Structure formats: structure tokens, C-alpha cells
Amino acid sequence: MLKQRLLGIFAAGLLITSAVVPAPAQNTEAADLSAIKAYLLGKTVDLTEATAELETIAARYYEIAEEAGFDYEALAENPEAAELLLAAREAWIIASPTYEQMEGIVAGVPTLADYDVTLDAGASGAEDPVEGVTYNLELPDGRVFERPGNLFGVTEATLWSTIADYSSGVWVDLDGNGEEDFAELLPDAAMLLVGTQTLNAVAEELAASAEAWEPTESDAFTALVVMVPTMSEYFGSWKESRFVAGDDATRTDFVAISRLADIQDILGGLQVVYQSVSPLVAAESADFDSAISDGLVDLHAYVADLYTQEQDGRVFTAEEADFFGSEAQDRADTITGQIAQAAALLEIELAE
Numbered sequence: 001m002l003k004q005r006l007l008g009i010f011a012a013g014l015l016i017t018s019a020v021v022p023a024p025a026q027n028t029e030a031a032d033l034s035a036i037k038a039y040l041l042g043k044t045v046d047l048t049e050a051t052a053e054l055e056t057i058a059a060r061y062y063e064i065a066e067e068a069g070f071d072y073e074a075l076a077e078n079p080e081a082a083e084l085l086l087a088a089r090e091a092w093i094i095a096s097p098t099y100e101q102m103e104g105i106v107a108g109v110p111t112l113a114d115y116d117v118t119l120d121a122g123a124s125g126a127e128d129p130v131e132g133v134t135y136n137l138e139l140p141d142g143r144v145f146e147r148p149g150n151l152f153g154v155t156e157a158t159l160w161s162t163i164a165d166y167s168s169g170v171w172v173d174l175d176g177n178g179e180e181d182f183a184e185l186l187p188d189a190a191m192l193l194v195g196t197q198t199l200n201a202v203a204e205e206l207a208a209s210a211e212a213w214e215p216t217e218s219d220a221f222t223a224l225v226v227m228v229p230t231m232s233e234y235f236g237s238w239k240e241s242r243f244v245a246g247d248d249a250t251r252t253d254f255v256a257i258s259r260l261a262d263i264q265d266i267l268g269g270l271q272v273v274y275q276s277v278s279p280l281v282a283a284e285s286a287d288f289d290s291a292i293s294d295g296l297v298d299l300h301a302y303v304a305d306l307y308t309q310e311q312d313g314r315v316f317t318a319e320e321a322d323f324f325g326s327e328a329q330d331r332a333d334t335i336t337g338q339i340a341q342a343a344a345l346l347e348i349e350l351a352e
Contacts, residue, residue, distance in 0.1 A: 031277045033215040036105065039272045043102040044207035050095035051200035054155075057088045058189075058196040065189035072168035072186050081186060082172050088192070089159050093256060095199075096152055100265035105273060106206065108223025110351045111213065115206045117150070119199070124149040137198060139190040151199040153253040158192050161185035162252035166195075182247075183255070220277045221343040222351040227270055228296075229336040234263045235325025243310065244321050260307035263328075267300040274339075281342045288342060295335040302328060 061084040068075045075081045099106075099120055107116035116122075122133035125147025137145040137154070145165075148154050154166070160183040161167035168186040175181065238259035242249040249255075254262075274296055282289035306324060310316065316324075343350055 031217055031280050033276050036215045036273055036276050040102055040105050040210050043098055044210050047098045048203045048207050050091055050098060051203045054088055054091040055196040055200045057084055058192045060084055062189040062193040072170035076170050076172045076186060082174055092159055097265050100262045101269050104227045104266050104269040105223055108227040109219045118202050120150050120152045122150040137194050139194050141190055155195045155199055156256055157252045158187045158195055160255050162255055166191045217348045218351060220273050221348050223273055224339045225336055225350055229332045231328035231332045232325050234259055235321055239318050239321035244316055258310055260303055260310060263303045271296050280346055284345055292338050299331050
């Protein structure tokens with residue numbers, strides 16, 4: 001996939017011209033990559049704290065549901081149920097962006113990439129029998145959800161009741177307005193418990209793997225080349241989400257946080273990665289390094305501006321989402337081509 005992506009970039013003529021780039025030279029000075037690992041470890045600490053809190057809340061919710069005999073009509077009369085649901089959503093809204101901030105590293109580094117599939121990017125086995133998630137969720141009541149999709153998607157769909165099988169179907173008035181608004185349903189307690197337990201367990205596994213990981217220059221450049229040119233994919237999911245499609249949206253995820261926020265978080269993490277290898281590039285060509293650095297800053301700002309408009313109340317159309325996504329992808333492809341050339345200039349091999 002990486003090779004095909006690079007070939008596409010070269011074919012599109014998006015790489016900067018050879019006149020700007022000096023001839024390849026032997027890379028004799030290693031980059032200081034400690035900041036990348038420190039950043040990743042800091043984020044894994046934040047993530048595991050949030051997922052542990054989410055699991056604790058889910059366990060209490062399961063406990064009071066069990067006390068009610070899993071009679072959700074009765075549970076809806078218990079004020080603690082609504083309080084726990086709101087608290088769980090708050091914990092999830094902390095955990096999800098925290099992962100997005102490190103996703104550029106996790107998904108872009110071959111030895112860590114499987115965690116991204118399980119946590120945030122993987123499709124269900126039904127949607128993608130070959131490359132979808134591999135885990136199953138076995139509930140205390142005997143139900144088994146085979147390869148249900150990535151864990152953030154599963155837990156979001158449970159907390160916001162966008163998948164009927166994950167919901168009790170019983171309304172609870174979360175905002176006190178007396179109306180049955182979107183996502184005002186009590187989640188299935190068993191699904192929430194096991195989903196959050198699994199999410200926390202995998203987050204802990206990722207933290208341990210991050211601790212053992214020693215980043216290489218190949219890891220850094222590979223992560224950049226893999227993850228920077230993913231704009232069209234992210235804008236596509238934004239277009240299909242409730243933030244653009246409203247009540248016509250068919251997606252069961254991206255209902256709690258706009259995908260534009262996710263894109264900013266991912267790009268922020270990738271900027272940390274590039275900052276660590278920037279001195280290597282600058283040593284060969286200051287202009288080359290500036291082109292990449294400025295490109296990443298500008299792309300981040302471009303998405304941030306769209307997100308600010310959305311937060312201020314603008315509702316974008318599907319056509320606008322396509323237009324802005326195409327522009328973001330063009331910018332990302334240009335940057336990716338430059339990064340790939342930098343790796344070649346420094347004789348740093350990219351992972352397949």
C-alpha cells in the first residue's frame with residue numbers, strides 16, 4: 001500500500017523538483033527521536049487514565065442495572081443511571097481525542113499499527129473479512145459479538161445508542177426538556193461493561209508496547225508518509241457523519257466529536273514527529289526543510305479554520321466537504337512527496 005501511494009504521488013508530479021534538492025548524501029548523524037517516544041508515552045498515560053475511568057463508570061452502571069434485574073424502564077427512574085451515562089460520555093470524550101493525538105505514530109509505525117486497527121480504525125469482520133478487527137466481545141449473559149469493529153467505534157455507538165443491539169431502547173431524559181432527543185437512550189449495560197473493559201485492556205497493552213518501542217528514523221519517516229496523505233479518507237467520514245449529513249447520516253460513529261477535530265489532533269502528532277527529523281533535513285537543505293515544516297503548519301491551520309467555523313455554527317454541505325477534502329488532500333500529497341524525497345535524500349529506507 002505504501003509503495004502504491006508513493007508511486008501515485010510521483011505520477012501526479014507532486015514532488016518538489018530536483019533543482020531544489022541537493023544530491024543524495026550519506027546520512028552520518030542520527031536524529032534525536034526521544035521527543036517522539038516521550039510524546040507517545042505521555043499520551044498513553046493520559047489514554048489509560050481515561051479508559052480506566054470509563055471502565056469504572058461502566059462497572060457501576062452494570063451494577064445498578066443488575067440490581068434492577070436489567071429492567072431498563074425501572075433503571076430509567078434511577079437518577080444515578082443518567083448521571084453515570086453522562087459521566088461515561090465525558091470520559092470517552094477525553095479518551096478518544098487523546099488517542100487521535102498519537103494515532104499518527106501508532107498507525108504509521110509498522111510494529112504498533114495493529115493497535116490502531118483494534119482501537120480506532122478497523123472495520124468489522126462483516127465489513128472487511130480480511131483486514132477487519134480480529135477480537136470478539138463475549139458478554140456476561142452469553143451473547144457474543146464477533147469482530148464488531150474498532151473499540152472506540154463500538155463504545156461510542158453504545159454510549160450514544162447509534163446501534164440498536166448495543167442499546168436498551170429505553171428513553172432517559174438526559175437534558176430535562178421532556179422530549180426524546182437524539183441519543184437519549186440507556187445503553188445495554190453488559191455491552192458497555194465489556195466494551196469499556198476491552199478498550200482499557202488494549203490501551204494498557206499499547207502503553208506497554210510503546211514503552212518497549214525504540215523509534216528509528218525509518219519509523220519516523222514511514223509514519224509521516226503513511227499518515228499525512230489520509231485527508232480524503234477523514235473528510236469522507238466527516239461528510240457522512242451527523243456533523244454534515246445531520247439526521248440523514250448513516251454512520252454509527254463520529255457523532256460525539258467532529259472528524260475535523262480528529263484531523264487536527266492527528267496532524268498535531270505528526271508535527272511532533274517531523275520536528276524530530278527536521279534537523280536531518282535542514283542539514284541537507286534549509287529550504288527543503290522549511291517547505292515541509294510550513295506545509296504541515298499550513299495544513300493544520302487549514303483544518304483548524306474549518307473546525308472553528310463549524311464550532312461557530314456553520315453547517316457545511318456535502319459538496320463543501322468534498323471540495324475542502326480535495327484541497328486538503330492535494331496539500332497533503334505535496335507534503336508527502338517532499339517527505340518521501342527527504343527520506344531518499346538521507347538514504348533512509350521506508351517500511352513497506
